[in-house]
Amino acid sequence: MTERGDYQGSGIALVDDKGRVAIPNALRATLAQNSPRADGKDGGTIVIAAHEDQPCLVAYDPAYVATLKAELKHRLELSRGEDGKVDPNIMRNGANGEAVPFDGSGRFIMPGYPRFHAGIGEHAFFWGMFDTIEIWDPKTLLATQAKDSRMAAACRFFCQEKGIAL
Template sequence: MSEAILYTGNAFSVADGKGRFVLPLEMRRQVKLSSSGETTLYLSVHGGNPCATGFGESHMRFLFNEVEELDREARAAGRDYNKDLELERRLGTIEPVNFDEGGRFAMHPDIKDEYHITDAVFFYGVGRYIQIWKPETLVDSPDRPELIRNKVRRWLDQRAAGGGK
């Protein structure tokens, strides 16, 4: 796949009785498109935000190709570049999980533990990947857009009042 898959939109998911979350329909379609129809969501850590990331196979290939390009540029400029370490950083934390036709998937336990995810997540499409936030963490992140923080805050307030799942 040469064309980038771009994820947009946002949605909440509350874990079901088996602890599974539901990948939103449009994001699910994009992941499958990115992965030749496969129902694998690749989860990883975010390099700069306290959230997980999710994406399809094409983004994983993009990450690899980007490291290859950075390595070529460094060699051409005579700069040191640790290609292996960068590959470890970008690809070594990726955990594949399968989702069913309804979008249900079990969050990888290492990812859940890293971000203290328990029973709810907020999916946030931001281009080449999806950010997956513990809602309370997103609200407490001042660098996030106020519109999104307010949306998540309202959802948390409704949930606390018994109006949300």
């Protein structure tokens, strides 16, 4: 694999009643680069997980799993108390991803539990975070106190552009 691409960009997508959604163009090419299919055809794999502490999803390519695991193991060691015990929630929170295929158009089926966790209904807002992608329900994002103002503005922009009422 060539050098790993960074996830930069954002967009909004319609989620159908079966949970099918398409990754916005701004992020799709990087995901395909980071997650090429072995047979050389278009598409690949995306890992979808409940975010560790935000009411959204986090998505990444399978190659990022090793980086995430190493980071979590480091945090696990830092949590070790005087009694030698570690906080098992560190691994529980970070190891909940589900790998799903996406096609050449970037369409994938959002797994049920992560979608439920994030409250994603008819629309999903995607936000590139270099190593990962956050996926939000637009209304949830705008109601969340810890949101970034630029991220919220982008979400409102894409919703307005698509005629989505907030």
